[in-house]
Amino acid sequence: MSEDVHLSQICMDFGSFRAVNNVEVTIKPGEFFSFLGPSGCGKTTILRLISGFMEPTQGAVKIGGKDMKGIRPNARPTALIFQNLALFPLMPVWENITFGLEVRGVSKEIRRAKAEELLQLVDLHDSADKRVSQLSGGQKQRVAIARALAVEPKVMLLDEPLSALDLKLRQHMRAELRAIQKRTGVTFIYITHDQGEALAMSDRVGVMSQGVLQQVATPQEIYNNPVNGFVASFVGENNVIAGKVTSVSGGMAQFETAKGSFQAKLDAAVGMGDEAKLFVRPEFCSLRPANEAKVNSIPVEVNEIAFEGNFVNVFVRDQAGDTHMVQMQNDPSVPPPAPHTACQMVFNPESCMILSEAATSRHGH
Amino acid sequence: MQELIRRYGISLSVMMAAMTAFWLLALVVIPNLVLFKFSFRLYLPVDQLGGPNDVYTLKNYVTFFNSPIHINVFFLTILYSSLVTIICLAITYPLAYILAKVLKPTDTATFFLVLLIPLWVSEILRSFAWFIILSMQGPLNAILTGIGLIDKPIRWISGFQSVVIGLVYAYILFMLFPIYNAIQALDTNQIEASQDLGASTWRTHWRVVIPHAKPGIASGCVMVFMLCAGSVVVPTTLASTNSRWFTEIIQQWMFEGLDWNVGSAYAFLLLALCILFVSLVMRVLNVRLVDIAK
Numbered sequence: 001m002s003e004d005v006h007l008s009q010i011c012m013d014f015g016s017f018r019a020v021n022n023v024e025v026t027i028k029p030g031e032f033f034s035f036l037g038p039s040g041c042g043k044t045t046i047l048r049l050i051s052g053f054m055e056p057t058q059g060a061v062k063i064g065g066k067d068m069k070g071i072r073p074n075a076r077p078t079a080l081i082f083q084n085l086a087l088f089p090l091m092p093v094w095e096n097i098t099f100g101l102e103v104r105g106v107s108k109e110i111r112r113a114k115a116e117e118l119l120q121l122v123d124l125h126d127s128a129d130k131r132v133s134q135l136s137g138g139q140k141q142r143v144a145i146a147r148a149l150a151v152e153p154k155v156m157l158l159d160e161p162l163s164a165l166d167l168k169l170r171q172h173m174r175a176e177l178r179a180i181q182k183r184t185g186v187t188f189i190y191i192t193h194d195q196g197e198a199l200a201m202s203d204r205v206g207v208m209s210q211g212v213l214q215q216v217a218t219p220q221e222i223y224n225n226p227v228n229g230f231v232a233s234f235v236g237e238n239n240v241i242a243g244k245v246t247s248v249s250g251g252m253a254q255f256e257t258a259k260g261s262f263q264a265k266l267d268a269a270v271g272m273g274d275e276a277k278l279f280v281r282p283e284f285c286s287l288r289p290a291n292e293a294k295v296n297s298i299p300v301e302v303n304e305i306a307f308e309g310n311f312v313n314v315f316v317r318d319q320a321g322d323t324h325m326v327q328m329q330n331d332p333s334v335p336p337p338a339p340h341t342a343c344q345m346v347f348n349p350e351s352c353m354i355l356s357e358a359a360t361s362r363h364g365h
Numbered sequence: 366m367q368e369l370i371r372r373y374g375i376s377l378s379v380m381m382a383a384m385t386a387f388w389l390l391a392l393v394v395i396p397n398l399v400l401f402k403f404s405f406r407l408y409l410p411v412d413q414l415g416g417p418n419d420v421y422t423l424k425n426y427v428t429f430f431n432s433p434i435h436i437n438v439f440f441l442t443i444l445y446s447s448l449v450t451i452i453c454l455a456i457t458y459p460l461a462y463i464l465a466k467v468l469k470p471t472d473t474a475t476f477f478l479v480l481l482i483p484l485w486v487s488e489i490l491r492s493f494a495w496f497i498i499l500s501m502q503g504p505l506n507a508i509l510t511g512i513g514l515i516d517k518p519i520r521w522i523s524g525f526q527s528v529v530i531g532l533v534y535a536y537i538l539f540m541l542f543p544i545y546n547a548i549q550a551l552d553t554n555q556i557e558a559s560q561d562l563g564a565s566t567w568r569t570h571w572r573v574v575i576p577h578a579k580p581g582i583a584s585g586c587v588m589v590f591m592l593c594a595g596s597v598v599v600p601t602t603l604a605s606t607n608s609r610w611f612t613e614i615i616q617q618w619m620f621e622g623l624d625w626n627v628g629s630a631y632a633f634l635l636l637a638l639c640i641l642f643v644s645l646v647m648r649v650l651n652v653r654l655v656d657i658a659k
Binding site for chain 2: 051052053072073074075078079080082083084086087088090099100102103104147148151
């Protein structure tokens with residue numbers, strides 16, 4: 001039903017601009033894989049390389065072990081869901097869905113039956129004869145998915161298809177997409193700049209920046225053990241402090257900064273004496289009374305409190321004027337400190353990391 | 366109208382409306398109504414005007430139906446106008462597609478400029494240019510014999526050949542622009558989606574591009590057809606001994622026979638039958654007038 005996709009040392013140049021730089025990754029059969037990155041990081045280019053609308057400058061795209069070089073989009077075992085969906089407005093819903101079968105010469109009766117079946121699958125009943133313009137955003141989304149599934153692709157490519165939907169519908173469609181993927185077992189390659197989408201839906205995530213694949217790992221691994229500063233700051237929130245490694249022992253390091261000296265886990269890419277940055281997530285920070293002596297503490301003053309419902313974000317300012325964020329669970333019995341309270345922000349050495357900047361060429365993994 | 370007033374103020378709006386009304390009434394509707402009235406009156410000596418013979422009659426129209434030669438010329442005009450329309454469509458559709466979807470926008474602009482420059486020259490001059498190009502000792506024959514494609518010069522100006530060539534050249538841009546606009550408005554993702562779903566290039570055009578461009582195609586066809594059927598300059602300039610165009614007969618009635626009455630009757634017959642023909646074709650192709658107006 002599904003095939004693996006192997007991107008073998010792919011480079012893509014547009015004139016002198018290198019949009020994709022030496023990307024090497026194997027996406028397993030039946031996997032839900034996301035490429036996550038800011039706009040312009042090359043993720044859409046990767047999708048177009050896989051679907052065949054572009055040929056890589058260097059390297060090869062292999063689907064099911066077969067080199068796709070010279071194979072046009074209409075002959076590849078992939079189906080692409082466009083960002084704007086690109087449904088055919090002049091055809092009714094059922095003809096849209098079975099367009100891929102129509103071009104393969106399937107008879108009208110079979111196509112009609114297949115359309116009904118797929119409409120059931122995407123939970124869209126009694127819409128076969130509607131016009132595309134009569135559908136809501138979410139319904140159009142489902143038609144686009146059904147249309148792509150109709151050709152029984154080995155690999156489904158999705159180019160930020162949820163970005164046009166409102167928040168509630170987007171969250172609903174996330175679960176829906178995931179369920180359809182599990183039901184059909186097709187390899188899904190999903191492109192997004194939304195880390196929430198990528199983390200919630202994917203088996204594995206590939207984080208990209210400036211054409212380079214920074215890290216490929218499970219969502220948990222990406223979040224908990226980012227390989228570099230780019231991944232750490234792009235995925236989730238972080239408090240960042242710049243400094244220099246002064247001593248190393250057993251994976252832990254002493255880190256000297258303008259805000260004091262800290263102990264933290266040291267990434268393998270950073271060595272003794274290197275300039276680097278310390279990253280600590282807001283949920284691993286806490287606020288303590290100012291007079292308590294602690295390791296890894298910064299004297300701060302509470303600046304602003306944002307109540308988010310299930311958690312509370314406390315924004316604090318240190319003596320240099322930099323803002324940090326401390327996230328606490330909402331607990332009525334432990335209210336957050338009032339603004340202008342002087343206290344100290346502390347964090348455990350085990351829960352912060354010293355990382356290098358983003359890789360500008362391929363990162364080993 | 367209220368929107369117009371809000372935007373441009375009352376005086377400017379009235380001026381624009383008045384100018385449009387003047388153009389429509391004084392230059393289109395009233396002259397046509399006068400000719401329409403002429404077509405039902407007899408061509409009489411001045412002293413009989415207002416006399417007992419000056420009555421409304423269908424005699425001018427009957428003249429046409431009693432003349433097999435004129436009927437023949439009429440149908441040949443329709444036939445060759447259709448042929449010109451089809452040739453224009455065959456040339457411009459691929460061209461419009463390339464301009465709209467294949468070339469870079471900057472190249473498209475250059476291309477359009479090159480296409481438009483000949484339009485700055487008057488139609489008569491351009492027709493004469495073709496007369497020279499197509500003549501026996503002209504450059505076309507010289508080139509074709511020169512590169513060895515033909516042994517001896519071809520008589521281009523014979524039958525309707527030269528008229529068809531001249532008309533295609535004169536009106537091809539009226540086909541190109543509406544089709545270009547229609548294809549340009551098509552979301553490129555739709556073309557790619559069609560390819561991605563397995564459609565061949567041909568199938569993508571047939572199912573996605575052409576249905577989308579149909580109003581533009583219809584609009585271009587109607588324009589080219591009407592312009593051809595009503596053309597005078599090209600069929601006169603590039604005529605051979607056996608290629609009469611219906612407008613030439615109208616012109617003969619009016620300016621050689623000085624019989625404006627029969628001439629008007631012929632003109633309205635041409636108009637009526639062209640409209641009938643166009644609406645028939647539109648019905649067959651399932652295109653509505655509102656689509657064309659877009």
